[in-house]
Amino acid sequence: MLQQTTFALFTTENKEATFCDWLQAKSAENWKQATQHPFTIAVGNGTVSDDAYRRYLIEDYAFVVDLASALGYLVAKAPTMEAKGVLSAFLAQLTSAENDYFLRSFEALGLSKETYENAVANDTTRSIAATLLSAAGKGKYEDGLACLLCAEWVYMDWCTREGTKPRPDQFWLAEWIDLHDNPAFLQFVGWLKAEMNRVGPALPAWRQREVQERFSRMCELEAAFFDAVSKD
Incomplete structure (x- = not known):
């Protein structure tokens, strides 16, 4: 079963697979729930209610404050000047x-x-922030990297999907999609994936499993975040 599949076994069965492919495959159900959540589709269609989006913005703004702190930890722990520069930017x-x-x-x-x-x-937002801050602040570089990768990759996935549609009339919806569907952001997520693909395979199997568990937990929390702001 995929649930018990190590990265080494995964690449034996999937010759061209990367470490990020393994992370995503091991988190498939949580990934689907996050990236295909009805809230994300409603944002792209322009049908999300103003009340729901107000709740979403307030929660996301609170999270961004902690995200900035987590990025500060990652800049400090990044192993190269290139990595420090990308994360700082x-x-x-x-x-x-x-x-x-x-x-x-x-x-x-x-x-x-x-x-x-x-x-x-809310409780979910605090859990996301605590997970990210713990990984970036108390964990090693690859722990924080896995959580950041998940958070940004999830947004790139659903925003590039919704970006194929005509933009909603509400600027706050249209610009939110644009913030996560533009060459600079796509390049940043591409760098995160490349960095994870560089760091991950060199880790011992037990550390790979820990990194994967952090990635999957972030997927789960992203879906829960959308659930929480969607409730009336």
Whole structure:
């Protein structure tokens, strides 16, 4: 069964497979639930309710604060100057262009600064943040890398899918798709995958399993995140 398949056995049976292929295959059900969640489809169709998207933005904004901290840990632990540079550049983008998107969207959706700055994240958002911060801060480089890869790859997957449709009229939906379906973001996720494919195969089997478990846990939490903001 795939559940018990090690990376070594997986590549024996799938000659051209990469470490990321193995991570995704081992997390197939959680991956599907996250990337094909009805919420993601509703964003692309422009049919998501304003109330649901307000909840989503508030939760995601809270998460982005912790994501920025996790990136700081990863920059410190990155083994090469190239890796430090790529991760630093993404951190800079996260705290500038993406932050600007949130502020404009909050205003358009009638959310006051007091509301989104003082909002208490729900249990799922706190679990995602804790998982990422623990992996990046207390774990090794590959632990944080696996969690970051999952989070960004999930978004690239569903946003590039929804990006094939006409953009929704609401700018906050259209721009959210564009933030995760553009050459720069695709290049960044491609780099994350290449980095994981470089680091992962060199790990001992027990560490590969731990990294895979972190990746799968993030997939599970991403789906739960969409579930939580979709509930009325």
